[in-house]
Each structure stands twice: as structure tokens, then as C-alpha cells.
Amino acid sequence: MSILGWCLWVLPRGPPAQSxxxxxxxxxxxxTKAVAAQGPPEVPIHxxxxxLGAPAEEDKELQQILIWVEKYPSACLQWLSGSNARVLLxxxxxVKVVLGRSDPKASGxxxxxxxxxxxxxxxxxxxxWFQHRRMLTPAFHYDILKPxxxxxxxxxxxxxxxxxxxxxxxxxxxxxxxxxxxxxDTIMKCAFSYQGSVQLDENSSSYTKAVEDLNNLMFFxxxxxxxxxxxxxxxSSEGRLSHHACQIAHEHTDTCCHGIDGxxxxxxxxxxNEEELQKARKKRRLDFLDILLFAKMENGNSLxxxxxxxxxxxxxxxGHDTTASGISWIFYALATHPEHQQRCREEVQSILGxxxxxxxxxxxxxxxxxxxxxxxxxxxxxxxxxxxxxxSPVTFPDGRSLPKGITVTISIYGLHYNPSFWPNAKVFDPxxxxxxxxxxxxxxxxxxxxxxxxxxxxxxxxxxxxxxALTLLRFELxxxxxxxxxPRARIVLKxxxxxHLRLKKLR
Numbered sequence: 001m002s003i004l005g006w007c008l009w010v011l012p013r014g015p016p017a018q019s020x021x022x023x024x025x026x027x028x029x030x031x032t033k034a035v036a037a038q039g040p041p042e043v044p045i046h047x048x049x050x051x052l053g054a055p056a057e058e059d060k061e062l063q064q065i066l067i068w069v070e071k072y073p074s075a076c077l078q079w080l081s082g083s084n085a086r087v088l089l090x091x092x093x094x095v096k097v098v099l100g101r102s103d104p105k106a107s108g109x110x111x112x113x114x115x116x117x118x119x120x121x122x123x124x125x126x127x128x129w130f131q132h133r134r135m136l137t138p139a140f141h142y143d144i145l146k147p148x149x150x151x152x153x154x155x156x157x158x159x160x161x162x163x164x165x166x167x168x169x170x171x172x173x174x175x176x177x178x179x180x181x182x183x184x185d186t187i188m189k190c191a192f193s194y195q196g197s198v199q200l201d202e203n204s205s206s207y208t209k210a211v212e213d214l215n216n217l218m219f220f221x222x223x224x225x226x227x228x229x230x231x232x233x234x235x236s237s238e239g240r241l242s243h244h245a246c247q248i249a250h251e252h253t254d255t256c257c258h259g260i261d262g263x264x265x266x267x268x269x270x271x272x273n274e275e276e277l278q279k280a281r282k283k284r285r286l287d288f289l290d291i292l293l294f295a296k297m298e299n300g301n302s303l304x305x306x307x308x309x310x311x312x313x314x315x316x317x318x319g320h321d322t323t324a325s326g327i328s329w330i331f332y333a334l335a336t337h338p339e340h341q342q343r344c345r346e347e348v349q350s351i352l353g354x355x356x357x358x359x360x361x362x363x364x365x366x367x368x369x370x371x372x373x374x375x376x377x378x379x380x381x382x383x384x385x386x387x388x389x390x391x392s393p394v395t396f397p398d399g400r401s402l403p404k405g406i407t408v409t410i411s412i413y414g415l416h417y418n419p420s421f422w423p424n425a426k427v428f429d430p431x432x433x434x435x436x437x438x439x440x441x442x443x444x445x446x447x448x449x450x451x452x453x454x455x456x457x458x459x460x461x462x463x464x465x466x467x468x469a470l471t472l473l474r475f476e477l478x479x480x481x482x483x484x485x486x487p488r489a490r491i492v493l494k495x496x497x498x499x500h501l502r503l504k505k506l507r
Contacts (some may be wrong), residue, residue: 049086051076058252059488059496062384065414073420074398078409082225084108086387086407090414092421092442093397098388098408099450106407109222113491116214116246117317121455133455135295135303136311139288140455141505145462146191146360152466153358155186158199160474163503172480174498175331179467180208180324186463187319189287191312207252210245211321215490253316261307264308268293288315308434315456322382325459325492326446327467328499329380330373332485334468335477335501337428344369345472355473363465365425371430373464377446379428384413384493412445413489443478478502 051068065088068076074091086106089095104125116121121132138144159182166173181199184207188194198204217238221227233239286294292308303311334341344366351365352358387409395401402408417425421443422432431437447454455461471477480502485495 027395030470051078059486061489062413062487063413066417069414071409071420074396074400080223082228084223084228086226087402087410088409088411088414090411090418092415092418092440095410095415095445095449096442097394098398098410099452101388101391101394102451103388103408106389106409108228108389108407109387112218112221115243116249117307117313118314120307120310120314122314122318130274132307132311133451134305136292136455138295139291140459142458144286144291145459148186148459149358149360149462149466151189152186153187153470155182155197155199155228156467156470158182158185158197160471162199163475164505166503172483172500172502176324176328176495176499177205177208179328179331180211180320180437181205182323182467183320183463184208186409187316187323190459191315191319193287193289203255204217204252206248208247210252212494213241213245214249215321215492215494217245219490238489249316250313253313255468264289264293264305264312266311268302268305288312296331318454319456319459321492323463325382325494326377326380326460326464328374328495329382329493330376330464330468330478331378331471331477331501332479332499333376333428334372334472335479338476340428340430341472341477344372344468348469348472352469352473358466358470362469363462366394366465366469367435369431369434370465373461373468374429374433374444374446378416378422378432379426380446380487380493381412381446382493383446383448383491384489385409385411410445412448413493415443415445418443474506476504476506478504 051064051072066086068078069090074094075087075089077085078088079085089098105123110123117123121129121136124132159178162178163173181204184204185198188198198207221233221238221242227233227236227238234243289308289312291309294304295303334344347366347368348355351362387407390402390404390406390408393401393403416422419425421440432439442449447457447460478501480500483497483500485499486497488494488496
């Protein structure tokens with residue numbers, strides 16, 4: 001079936017149209033020249049043209065999404081390549097319906113991540129996902145998260161110490177690389193009790209470069225009709241680069257953890273000993289791996305070594321790259337809005353003084369800084385989109401519906417700029433998140449929503465607050481007008497030309 005046509009949706013007035021007909025079940029293209037037959041003849045038909053977009057290599061997808069949000073209310077059909085298309089959603093009412101269901105992750109997109117992070121919580125579906133989610137939830141209880149605050153503060157201060165050693169006050173610095181190493185440092189220490197500092201290890205840059213390469217490769221693979229077949233892709237130069245980058249990522253985890261598979265086996269063996277088990281349970285700070293090893297399924301079984309490795313690799317990626325993106329864009333937002341930056345700084349100074357100690361209780365004492373963090377993540381959501389494959393037909397509140405088998409992509413970027421819910425959406429306005437403000441429950445989703453929301457969102461928010469607070473105590477952040485960052489769509493939101501800031505020491 002040709003996809004070069006119009007996707008015709010009926011805007012219900014009177015008897016609602018119940019479906020988009022003419023679709024082929026199980027096909028990746030299910031919406032073409034679809035005409036609703038229900039309703040009286042005078043029901044107006046609103047045609048939503050198939051949006052083609054610019055070639056992926058031009059990196060204009062985010063800018064185009066903002067145009068589509070303005071032109072096509074609620075959703076549109078986006079052609080990616082060949083027979084590969086998706087329905088793009090950016091209306092909170094539509095998004096709420098999809099996230100309230102139990103549809104699986106879109107296999108045509110997420111399966112490409114499996115060689116990198118394995119089949120952990122991000123990629124699992126169904127019963128096994130539910131089991132893992134239930135087992136991992138205790139790892140993010142506030143009693144577990146409390147001791148992590150000091151680790152986060154120590155890692156941030158290592159980064160800031162390095163920044164202080166830079167020559168000159170007006171030097172422009174590409175900050176994402178530094179922030180990425182800092183968040184990697186934090187996750188290694190919180191997840192595996194790593195004793196060194198990846199920020200001081202020159203070899204760690206190879207890991208962050210591998211993650212950057214994998215972000216790019218996965219983005220382009222989804223949009224290439226010739227890359228869907230694993231055999232063909234693995235024979236290509238991009239496939240070989242992807243394999244090499246996966247190797248580097250896995251080797252870094254192995255090296256820093258002195259062989260993560262060996263660590264898993266040793267710790268599991270130790271926990272078979274009752275004395276060692278009690279020692280571990282009484283340890284002042286349990287790390288992520290401890291929690292995984294203690295966890296039991298309903299049948300009393302523990303996670304297999306393969307499952308443990310997948311969750312470790314998933315946590316490594318999600319716990320460092322998304323957070324690094326969030327922090328970097330928050331810094332840029334504050335640099336370009338100095339009045340808000342100064343107000344945050346004054347708030348932090350009133351709480352932390354010289355900042356020599358940062359404790360758990362401080363996290364809830366920074367309301368204005370938290371408002372600025374949230375507004376920055378609205379404008380620059382760390383994960384710009386998520387996708388589901390409909391396991392059954394779905395009907396939206398306005399009567400429109402989609403059949404089983406459709407890939408729907410929730411554009412969090414488009415959602416956060418939807419002018420129907422965010423007036424003057426391009427304006428940085430922290431008051432949108434004032435304590436007395438109200439909004440649609442699904443208009444703001446920096447950590448997704450529904451049952452599959454980000455399990456580590458509290459961990460991430462804590463790290464964002466610690467990083468922003470300690471940085472503002474020591475530096476004034478200034479933009480580099482000669483290098484304005486250009487957001488680009490990837491698995492994680494990145495900048496096409498880096499994020500460059502000038503740092504001015506305050507003490």
C-alpha cells in the first residue's frame with residue numbers, strides 16, 4: 001500500500017467517527033487515504049497531510065515538529081523511510097490515553113538498543129517487565145537515595161575544581177563533555193561503589209564518545225529503510241561502528257568494575273554465606289548492584305546473571321547520559337536568563353552558605369531553583385520522544401481512533417511546546433511551575449508518565465538540584481554568543497554544535 005497520500009481524519013460533530021478505516025493490520029503503514037464512513041454527510045473532513053520532513057542528516061526534526069504542532073492539532077503521520085512511518089502525538093489528551101495503556105515499546109525502534117544495553121527495564125515488555133519493575137523499585141526508595149546526595153556533591157565538586165583550574169575568566173567551554181563525565185562518575189559510585197573517579201581517568205572519554213556514537217547511529221538507523229535487517233546493517237560501515245562502540249561501552253563497565261560479570265558472580269557467592277549476607281544488609285550504603293542481588297521475584301528466584309548485566313548496562317546509560325543532557329541544558333537556560341540565575345544563586349546561598357556540605361534536607365528547600373530546573377526541562381526535555389506499538393485499537397477522547405499495530409510516538413518535545421497548553425511556549429518562564437500553578441496532568445512529561453515512567457526520576461532530580469546549586473555558588477554562567485547551541489533529536493536531546501558557556505569564578 002502506498003504511503004504517499006492523505007491521512008483523512010474526521011473531526012466528530014454530532015455522531016462521532018469511531019475509526020480510521022482502510023488500514024492494513026500488522027503493516028508498519030496503517031494510515032493512508034483513510035476515509036471515515038460514519039456520521040452524516042455534512043460532517044466536515046479535516047485532512048492531515050503526510051508529513052515528510054527534511055532528510056535526517058540535516059538535523060531539523062525538532063524545528064519541524066514545532067511547525068507541525070502549530071499546523072496540525074493533536075497529531076500527524078510522519079514518514080521516516082521506505083514503509084516506515086509513525087503517528088506523532090503531542091496533545092496531552094491523546095498522550096494520556098496511550099500512557100494509560102500497557103502497549104509494548106515499539107520493537108521496530110527499541111530492539112536496535114539491545115546489543116548495547118541488553119533486555120533490561122527499558123526494553124522489556126509484559127510480565128517480565130512488571131517483575132523487573134517491581135524488583136527494582138526498592139532501589140529508588142528515599143532511604144537508599146539519601147546517602148547518594150553526598151556522592152553527587154563530591155562528583156560535582158570534582159568537576160567544578162577542574163573548571164577553576166582553567167586559564168582566564170572569559171574562556172568558552174564546551175560543558176556537555178565535562179558534565180557527562182561527572183554524571184558517569186556519580187552513577188559508577190552509586191551503582192557499584194566504584195572507588196576511583198572517572199573524571200580523572202582520561203580513558204573514560206572513550207566511553208562517553210561511544211555513547212555519543214551510539215546515540216547518532218540509533219537515530220539514523222530507525223530512519224533508514226536499508227538498516228532494518230540486522231545482517232545487512234552489521235555488514236555496513238555503520239553496523240561495524242555500532243558494534244565497536246558497544247564493545248567500548250561494555251569494556252568500560254567491565255574495567256571500572258574490575259569485570260562486572262565477575263563482580264556479579266563474586267557478590268552473589270558472598271551473599272550465599274549468612275554472615276556475609278548480614279554484613280551487606282547492615283552496610284551504611286547499599287549500591288544498585290546490592291539491591292539487584294537481594295531482589296526476589298514472586299516465585300522466590302533471583303535475577304539471572306544475564307538479567308543483572310542488562311539492568312546494569314541500562315542503568316549506566318539512563319543514569320548518566322539523560323542526566324548529563326538535563327544538567328547541561330539547564331546551565332544553558334540559566335546562562336541566557338541571568339535574572340533567574342541570580343535569583344537561584346541567592347536562594348542557594350541562603351540555604352547552603354559556602355556550600356561545604358550538602359545534605360538530603362536541602363533538596364526541598366530550593367523552590368525557585370526547582371521551578372527553573374523544571375522550566376528548563378520543559379524547553380529542553382532530556383528524552384525528546386518515546387514510542388509504543390498499539391497492541392489493540394485505541395479511541396481518543398475526540399472520537400478519533402487508531403487500529404492495532406500502529407507505531408505511535410509521543411513527541412515530548414512537541415508536547416512541551418504545544419501552544420494550546422503552554423502559552424508563549426518558547427519563553428523561559430519558571431512561574432509556570434509555581435506551587436499554585438495548574439496544568440494538564442500529561443502536558444509536562446520530562447520523565448515520561450504512566451506505569452512506565454522513569455523509575456530513576458527522583459535520583460535524577462536530586463542530581464540536577466545538587467549540580468545546579470553547587471555550580472551557582474562557585475560560577476556565574478554566561479552564554480557564548482558566537483556558538484549558540486542547536487538542539488537535535490537523538491535518543492537523548494543533544495546539541496548539534498555542543499553547549500558552550502563562559503564561566504566566571506565567583507570566589
